[in-house]
Amino acid sequence: MKLTAVFFLLLLSLDISAFTMGDAINIAGRQRMLSQRITQAYILRGIQPSAERHEKVFSRSLQEFRRNHEKLNTFQGAAKIKGQLMKVQKEWEKFEQITLQPVSKESATRLFEQSNTLLSDTHAYVVKLQLLAQHNSAELINIAGRQRMLSQRIAKNYAAKLWEISQDNASSGLQQDLAEYTNRLNQLLDSPLNTPEITYNLRKARDHLNYASRGFEGEMKISEKRQIQVITGTTDLMLRNMDVVTEQYAKLLDSSALL
Template sequence: MKLSAVFILLILSLDVTAFSMGDAINIAGRQRMLSQRITQTYILRGIQPEAERHEKVFTRSIQDFKQNHKKLDRFHGANKVKNQLLIVQKEWEFFEEIAQQPVSKENAAELFERSNSLLSAAHIYVVKLQQLAQHNSAELINVAGRQRMLSQRIAKNYAAKLWGISPEDAESGLQMDLSEYSNRLNQLLDSPFNTPEINNNLHKAKDHLSYASRGFDGEMKISEKRQIQVITGTTDLMLRNMNIITEQYAELLNSRE
């Protein structure tokens, strides 16, 4: 029994030790994205209650947020900013309570607002981690990670507008997010730290944004059901591609630690 306990403690110790600042910024940035992805899929469950995919993504995203928070809570390298992680935890508790309620427009509107508060708290935590890292590549992880969030906030605002949830805020937010996503891509493309692989993935992200914008601009003459598939499918491509880029930037920081 004593040997087993020592072995478990050793494994936990190794897990924390192997967790780098680059990894922490990457994972903390994912929490921003998940706040928007959960809200998006909650709304989509109301628009398309028969679609099993929305339910699966919703459930998996909640699980991911909780697992990520546990990892960040164990990271000793960020003890100086632990208070901000506690704020994120409190915002998450408020958010999750609403998210677990039956799907309705009233609950969706409340979750829409609460997602912005959770996002803000999570973003502040990412910035504090970036400051602890004290290296330019940490900013790149933050910005690339924010692109993941923007891909899902774009989809969230699109879904909210479609279902009549805070339509004015959703419309203005959608346009601002599309503009920011494009501007941030150009910022990343200008980075002297980029490898050829990173640049290649960034150009893919530009292509994804261009295709998604056609749907928002009404250029695609397709049914609402098909448009939802196109928009959510394309923003998911944007998410996956930016996730790869964020991990590539995290590797750059890890190699300098």
């Protein structure tokens, strides 16, 4: 029994020690994305209450945010900026309380607003991690990770606009996010640190953006149900693709730390 406990503690210590700065920036960046993905799914549950997909995205994203926060809490390499992580914790608790309520336009509006506050604090934590890393590739991880967030904030603003929640903010936010995603994507494509694999994945992300933009601009003559599927499906492709790119940049950072 004692040997089993010792073995478990050894595995736990190895897992913690294997958690790198690249991992931390990557995971902290996912928290930004999840704040928007959870809100998007919450709103879509109100628009399409019988759609099982939205419920799955919602519950899985909540669970992942909690797991990620626990991982970041154990990262000793960021002990100097623990205060910022505590701010994230406080805003997350407010956010989570709203997600537990039945979906209504009122609760969705409050979650929409709280998601912006949570996003701001999670972003501040990523920036502080980037500064601790002191390497050019850390900035690329941050930017690529922000692209994941933007893909989900684009979908969140689209859903809010569709359900007539915070319409002015949703409409202007949607256009700003599309413009920022394009500009940041071009910035990443211009990086001299890119490998051929990274460049290939960035070009795929550009193709996905071009396809999604057709839906936002009203070029697709399809039903609302089908349009929701196209927009959320395409922004999910953008998310997955940028997730791969973010991990590729994280490996660049970790490999440079070993030199």
